[in-house]
Amino acid sequence: MNKTGIYFAFWEREWEADYCYYIKKAARLGFDVLELAAGCLPEMTKDKRKEIADCARTEGIELTYCIGLPPCYDLAHEDAEVRAQGKDYVKRLLSCIYEMGGKTFGGILYSAWPGRTVTYDYKMQARERSLASLKEIAKVTEDYDIDYCLEVVNRFEQYLLNTAQEGVDFVKELGAPKVKLLLDSFHMNIEEDSLYEAIRTAGDYLGHFHIGECNRKTPGLGRIDWDSICRGLLSIGYQGKIVMEPFIKPGGQVGKDIKIYRDQSDGATEEEMDMLAQNALAFIRSRQKAWEQ
């Protein structure tokens, strides 16, 4: 069975948080993986990063990392200086993740988030610039042995890679062994004709997988067709991690960036949030088990 995880921000309103607290919580709730916000790593001391990595090892939790690159680091920007800043920043993030023993880095790692509103012609030129930026970064991902997973997201968040097919065409053209794809059921629900076929299309290029409901509630509480997802992952022999990324509480920078404009948790306490996470974990594991048989 795939290792299953959760994004720490389910409980948090700010991207910066006490990561050790959430590592211990994830372990206690039965998760295998905790995903962290990579953008916080460069600002930490080396000792702090080590403390977090050590804590994860002790608790038996694998850490994965994600980010939507801020617009000042846009790897597809028309200004070469912005792209240069972006490449430097990504290399810094990769070096921090490597130092912490991380193997998986995902997100909008090919342009910026949120993406600008652009024309189709701009997109096609940005695609070339993004490929050129990633050619440079690809070498570093190989040196560090880190899967660099480009997240395919819906058009309202980014314009470059909206479907699994666009993602596959992009990574194929790049031709770098550690540059893979990250699919996310929340985004797939908006853009894909078929959840099952999208996963089939990604095939061996799928390096990481995010799950969440169509309205970002925890898996099992919305109308995502989970059987299609599990069947798809099984049919491509996906061995990677599955990380849920629910967002249901408004407030703070997380609420603003993710656009959480109502309390979808019904005022849940932290204990009730823990229960929601635990129920979603049981739900996903039971679906996987059912399809494996």
Ligand code: MN
């Ligand atoms: Mn995601």
